[in-house]
Amino acid sequence: MRLAFMGTPEFAVPSLAELIASGHEIVAVYSQPPRPKGRGQKLTPSPVQAFAEAMGLPVFTPESMKAEEAIATFQSLDLDAACVVAYGQILKPAVLDAPRLGCFNLHGSLLPRWRGAAPIQRAIMAGDAQTGVQIMRMSEGLDEGAILLSEVLPIRPDDTAASLSERMATIGATLWTRALAAIERGGVTETEQVGEPTYAKKITPAEARINWARPAAEIDAHIRGLAPFPGAWFEGPDGTRIKALMSAMGPAGPEAPGTVLDDDLLIGCGDGGAVRLLRVQREGKAAQAPDEFLRGYALPLGTVLDPAGAGRT
Structure with a gap:
């Protein structure tokens, strides 16, 4: 399939590697623009950008995918599908509707629990016994699309956000091959989300402070x-x-x-x-x-x- 990949952090890199290894044509990789990092505040590419460039793939880093020029460029790619993993930008309908088969997202929770920016952190912080990775069809709403594939993972007593994220990234990457094959042949079952949603809002510095009066x-x-x-x-x-x-x-x-x-x-x-x-x-x-x-x-x-x-x- 002719694909675009959209992702930014280390969590997304295994998915891009899996798509490359499975033989799909990655015609464009989208990532957040390089940001200042370290003591020297040197502009540093995201993990996805760095990996994609090392693999010789064309990389686009628009400040906003809402800009007309960015949308027009994306529409011109003649895509079969777009694979999105923690990209970090909201996609307008003009972008979501551009690929022939649609845009699909790998999300790090069992939706509709923990929609939003920090699902892995929130699941551990809430004391959840399990979580999962899911590939969903993207829609305008925040993580509201239908589910195509899921894998459930236990949250271990010694899991940190880092250790759980690493496992989820590895397992989630393996879902793409099956999902895309089913999408291509028209044999995928899309299941609407059921239940009351919870939201994984971004962590604030004040919230990170430990309150020793808690259990x-x-x-x-x-x-x-x-x-x-x-x-x-x-x-x-x-x-x-x-x-x-x-x-x-x-x-x-x-x-x-x-x-x-x-x-x-x-x-x-x-x-x-x-x-x-x-x-x-x-x-x-x-x-x-x-x-x-x-x-x-x-x-x-x-x-x-x-x-x-x-x-x-």
């Missing part, structure tokens, strides 16, 4: 769901911002929420439980294991962290 299971899920980016965080006694990048449920901690319960970063929570921090990062420092972190930053037994996160955001 331990919620705090553990909060930390893992935001790891490694943007990273759940709390303030040390001196106001230093500290990211918690990995955690696990600990033994009961009857002290006040936010109390440091031992010399290995066990922190008491609001329900009498506790969370052990397994990977932390101070501002301007590399991520560290608890023993290494505590050699350079004192959090003595009995220290009480601000439990409700009432400081800066």
Whole structure:
């Protein structure tokens, strides 16, 4: 098939690789424009752009797919279909209707649960037992299209957004070959979404702050769901911002929420439980294991962290 691929982050790269390997003709790759990155704020191409260029594919990076010129270019490609994975731009009907067979999206949840920008993070943060990847026909509404293929994945107790995203990207990529073959021969079954939708809105910096007054299971899920980016965080006694990048449920901690319960970063929570921090990062420092972190930053037994996160955001 004659395809366009539209995607931006690392999550989308396995899907592009799978489409190339399966022999489809990728006539155009669309990605978000290069953005400033790092200390030097050098313009850096997205993972999808970098991979596509390394494979010798033509790449388009319009600031907006709503612009008339961008729409006209897309319409001129004479596509059979477009495959979309975390592209990051809203597509107008003129774009959705341009390919002969339509535009299709790989989404990282079991729709209609977690429509929107951050489905992987939200599923972990909510304590969901499972999630999935689905290929859907794109429509004007936010992730409202009919489902073509699904694969259910369990969410493991030690999953972070990074580990779950990696599994979902790999498994999701394998769905494209089956989906496109069924679409091409007209044998695909499209199932409308059923149930009350929930929305995976973008994570805000203030929301990432840990509230030690919450139950331990919620705090553990909060930390893992935001790891490694943007990273759940709390303030040390001196106001230093500290990211918690990995955690696990600990033994009961009857002290006040936010109390440091031992010399290995066990922190008491609001329900009498506790969370052990397994990977932390101070501002301007590399991520560290608890023993290494505590050699350079004192959090003595009995220290009480601000439990409700009432400081800066």
